[in-house]
Amino acid sequence: MIHFLIELPTWLLIRTSGILSYLTLFVGMAIGIAYSFPQFKGHRKGQLLRWHTHANLTGMGFALLHTVLLIIDTFMPFDWAEILIPFSAQNNPVLTGLGTIAMYGLLLVLFTTDIRNKLKRKVWLALHMLSYPIFALSMLHGIFLGTDSKQGWAAAMYIATAIILVGLTLVRFQMSSRKRQVKVGHTKPL
Ligand code: HEM
Numbered sequence: 001m002i003h004f005l006i007e008l009p010t011w012l013l014i015r016t017s018g019i020l021s022y023l024t025l026f027v028g029m030a031i032g033i034a035y036s037f038p039q040f041k042g043h044r045k046g047q048l049l050r051w052h053t054h055a056n057l058t059g060m061g062f063a064l065l066h067t068v069l070l071i072i073d074t075f076m077p078f079d080w081a082e083i084l085i086p087f088s089a090q091n092n093p094v095l096t097g098l099g100t101i102a103m104y105g106l107l108l109v110l111f112t113t114d115i116r117n118k119l120k121r122k123v124w125l126a127l128h129m130l131s132y133p134i135f136a137l138s139m140l141h142g143i144f145l146g147t148d149s150k151q152g153w154a155a156a157m158y159i160a161t162a163i164i165l166v167g168l169t170l171v172r173f174q175m176s177s178r179k180r181q182v183k184v185g186h187t188k189p190l
Helices: 002-007 010-034 042-072 080-084 093-114 121-128 131-145 152-187
Strands: none
Touching: 010 042, 010 131, 010 152, 042 080, 042 093, 080 093, 093 121, 093 131, 131 152
């Protein structure tokens, strides 16, 4: 068993699971933002919510795999303390610390969504909005720590995902402010 683990191409798997975690979390974010668009109603909305949940849980799964593999890796091994305590790693403490904080943030968002019915909506929403900085941290972590960031495809991936998320967020803000204006217009006294 130990022999099998040592023989694994861990470095390749660490990088692949990091990228897959980032991409699935991106899909989860994009669906989460699009969920509030007025075009989506009823059955479609329910389907979007399921995909949003699946993508986020898959992203968490890949992030866990990504970190557990760092323990097995023989080239640049991490111990549990370096992974669990932010900024305590010997190599790249700041950039790996951002990964650890992103991981804790992700766990917090997933857990509070699980117990959503027990929380006030305002509290749940405030915690859920932490997804934006959490995703930004995982992006900075990936860009500045990843070996693959030097490759054209990885740079294109980071740029495209950032543009799509910023674009969707702007559209969402525009739609909700238009909705508010329409509501105010309807209730204005004559
Ligand atoms: C939400 C959690 C996380 C996400 C989404 C994530 C994502 C990523 C991504 C996208 C890369 C770039 C891979 C590449 O360029 O091929 C990466 C690299 C890396 N991550 Fe994470 N990460 C997370 C958590 C962590 C944690 C907690 C640690 C350890 C404390 C960690 C340690 C590393 C290391 C050492 C690398 C460099 C691998 C290499 O040599 O390219 N990551 N991560």
